[in-house]
Amino acid sequence: MAKYRNYVMAKTIEEAYALNQKKSSVIVAGNMWLRMCGLKKQTAIDLSLLGLDKIEETEDAFVIGSMTTLRALETDSALDQAFGGVFARALAPIVGTQFRATATVGGSVYSRFGFSDVSALLLALDAEVILFKRGAVKLTRYQQEPWDRDIITHIRIAKGQRAAVESVRVSGTDIPVLVCAAARSEAGIRLVLGARPARAIVAADGVDGAQMETFEHIAGRTAFGDNLRASAAYRRRIAPVLMERAYTACREE
């Protein structure tokens, strides 16, 4: 279990950022995985007093606070309407309602969990990560960067997209064996593969009018790995099927 000397409820984002510049500090978001990773830190920094748990709708986007829970994403009516219920469908298989009421979107995105359903969906939707110091960074880029000491304040998702998520799990609420998220925008359909088991990646962009051979080709050039849940070969075999399903669902939306 994680061990801390001090626990600071940050009063401002500036205070949180200043404290987080020390290697002996860590930001606590949902605390679902952090508590289990056995790290020892001098200072734990809590962002829950900073009002970063809101979902705001602008004319062309949704701006989601980093401390917004997965359950809030799942049940938000405006998000549901704008994206055809994809958040509820994509997040429902994650453990249980109580887990999702505690886990946060910022925690998932910062940690770059390979198994993250939410990261795969956000990548497909071409989300932007808003960092306190650096400002807006595309998630496609942020996802591949090493952990740093900046703080995610918001996630921005442009409206006008349709998305679908398909996953395979050994059992219902387990970590996925493979996730495929697809999103349709004016640029075409983007396909993301997550739980490879490495970090989710954009497997193909601007796909249009694809056949099964196209998905097999995409799977063939994508790197997969082995873990306790499945082998790389198994993942490569099921990836075209998930991509075809997500692509079709997204096109038909």
Next chain:
Amino acid sequence: MMQIEFILNGRKVSAAIEADDSLYSVLRALGMYSVKCGCETTNCGLCTVHMDGKAVLSCSVPAARCEGHEITTLEGMQEEAARLGACLAGEGAEQCGFCAPGLMMNVFQLARENPHATDAQIDAFLAGNLCRCSGYVSQRRAIRRYLSMMEVQG
């Protein structure tokens, strides 16, 4: 050590905590023995409590974060627990009873959010409450019975 104050089952309480204490450990120290730790990996739902009216896993909520918040455990919902308990017993929906407090707390949340839940919605809502005895079918019957009873009582 830090000192926190929060509302526990309608009463203001204070507790001396370590920086890395979880809400679960504080509740146990305060004598809330309905709250149990089953898995310590956020999967089993045994430690479910309500924080400001929302079901959360107390094993993952940092105790320091609870300052000023309202926490409810099964000890604070005894009337509702008796009603739901009767439904669970009536349907043979528990054997060892170890998971019952966490299950009950999440059923109360379900009753608030979706009082007319279908079987599929009940299953989906309670997916994070593991039970090794009941096989879930009898639990679903009991929850249906409880929701119907609550509907009749208004």
